[in-house]
Amino acid sequence: MIDERNTAPYAAALLRISQGLLFLAHGAILKLGTFGLAGTMGFFGSLGYPPALGAVVIAAEILGGLALLAGVAVRWVSLGLLPVMLGALVQHSGNGWLFNAPGGGWEFPAFWAAALVVQAGLGAGAWALDARRLAGGRRMAAA
Template identity: 45%
Template sequence: MTSSCPPSVPAAGTVLRVALGAMWISHALLKVLVFTLPGASKFFISVGLPGVLVYPVVAAEILGGVAILAGFYGRQVSLLLSPILAVAAWVHFPNGWVFTAPNGGWEYPVFLLAASLAHWLLGDGAFAARRSAVLVPA
């Protein structure tokens, strides 16, 4: 059975991929440049996570963000990074909905989790360095 999708789907995939890749990179740089790695480590400890975990998380966010931005196995990277957002949502859940609340709320990580899963389902779109198979027929 052959299915076709609108010609705008590759463009939509590209827009989502670029925005999501930039978000992952900026999310990591926030920990490095604003909170600092030692500060982010203290926050991790304050919510019951090992402080040393901040280093692989930041590395995954930067490398994953670059891979998504470039479209280098972006779908798989979005799926692999999704647990980071699930944990972030869990950590911030007690703070309420709004992410600007003290210690952040949960809506931002949940939205980014949904965007990451949408990217995984939709694909990398046009102009990807190494497009993987998409679940949405082209």
């Protein structure tokens, strides 16, 4: 039998670290490294959004990814990244269900949005800087 009191902090940490790595990769490698700042801003402009929103999304994904990896302000960061994923969901909604559809489908951003809500509910979990700092030397359960 699984003891949730012992496994939940590690499950939350696995979700947090996975999301952190993927947000960091998506913002730094895909948007910034592959398309560049100007390319990303141009893409956002071509969709009818203010081009500066592309820079905001890059910053949110990179800084949010780093915060999730470190376990800092995880609940707030998860909720803060939610509009990014909801925006992606809206953008991909007309392309159908599967993400391998032309233009990418909406199931991947929908899953990301759900995972962010779950992370916000769970908190940072194990191995988080917030848990150590806020505990003041005491062991915290599931930050």
